[in-house]
Amino acid sequence: GEDVEQSLFLSVREGDSSVINCTYTDSSSTYLYWYKQEPGAGLQLLTYIFSNMDMKQDQRLTVLLNKKDKHLSLRIADTQTGDSAIYFCAEGMDSSYKLIFGSGTRLLVRP
Amino acid sequence: EPEVTQTPSHQVTQMGQEVILRCVPISNHLYFYWYRQILGQKVEFLVSFYNNEISEKSEIFDDQFSVERPDGSNFTLKIRSTKLEDSAMYFCASRGTGNTEAFFGQGTRLTVV
Numbered sequence: 001g002e003d004v005e006q007s008l009f010l011s012v013r014e015g016d017s018s019v020i021n022c023t024y025t026d027s028s029s030t031y032l033y034w035y036k037q038e039p040g041a042g043l044q045l046l047t048y049i050f051s052n053m054d055m056k057q058d059q060r061l062t063v064l065l066n067k068k069d070k071h072l073s074l075r076i077a078d079t080q081t082g083d084s085a086i087y088f089c090a091e092g093m094d095s096s097y098k099l100i101f102g103s104g105t106r107l108l109v110r111p
Numbered sequence: 112e113p114e115v116t117q118t119p120s121h122q123v124t125q126m127g128q129e130v131i132l133r134c135v136p137i138s139n140h141l142y143f144y145w146y147r148q149i150l151g152q153k154v155e156f157l158v159s160f161y162n163n164e165i166s167e168k169s170e171i172f173d174d175q176f177s178v179e180r181p182d183g184s185n186f187t188l189k190i191r192s193t194k195l196e197d198s199a200m201y202f203c204a205s206r207g208t209g210n211t212e213a214f215f216g217q218g219t220r221l222t223v224v
Binding site (some may be wrong): 026031035041042043044045048050088092097098099100101102103104 | 142144146152154156158164167191202204206211212213215216217218224
């Protein structure tokens with residue numbers, strides 16, 4: 001079945017890099033996404049990667065995909081206090097584009 | 112920048128009552144979705160909608176739920192007889208043709224008492 005797992009919590013110091021990890025089970029995923037949710041707000045798409053790519057870089061964000069191990073990571077360089085939020089990994093299916101979300105990783109950035 | 116808007120932001124209802132959650136997707140989008148997030152849990156897929164019909168639904172989306180696009184702009188989720196366990200944040204999303212990105216609304220927090 002479809003399942004996406006993430007660690008629940010990550011704490012980093014301001015200026016350090018953050019790495020949020022995600023594993024998924026469905027090898028037929030076409031796209032893998034990272035969403036950010038700030039308190040009381042909706043889901044903001046940060047970035048996504050097509051399943052035939054290994055890496056995607058977008059400013060401070062780097063996404064790494066290991067398709068063999070079904071492992072996805074999001075690296076945030078020079079983490080700022082404004083990056084404190086919950087980060088959701090999600091896999092998208094080609095047929096319907098419905099998203100299967102992980103449970104979210106709460107990132108706390110300490111000054 | 113175009114956005115998905117949802118109303119109301121918070122709805123409190125009594126158990127057994129019907130509720131309608133409203134969404135205005137981005138205007139040229141054709142694919143619409145509802146998701147829900149029970150407090151502290153995962154965001155879960157409920158239903159997808161395209162060409163005026165449901166294209167896929169999850170096990171959660173039982174006979175108590177229905178969706179409708181009553182006019183050219185709104186997309187609604189109706190829960191016929193709410194239960195306590197329906198309390199959650201409900202997110203609407205929309206996607207354009209040939210676009211891999213789904214845009215989410217801010218959510219409606221439904222509290223069933």
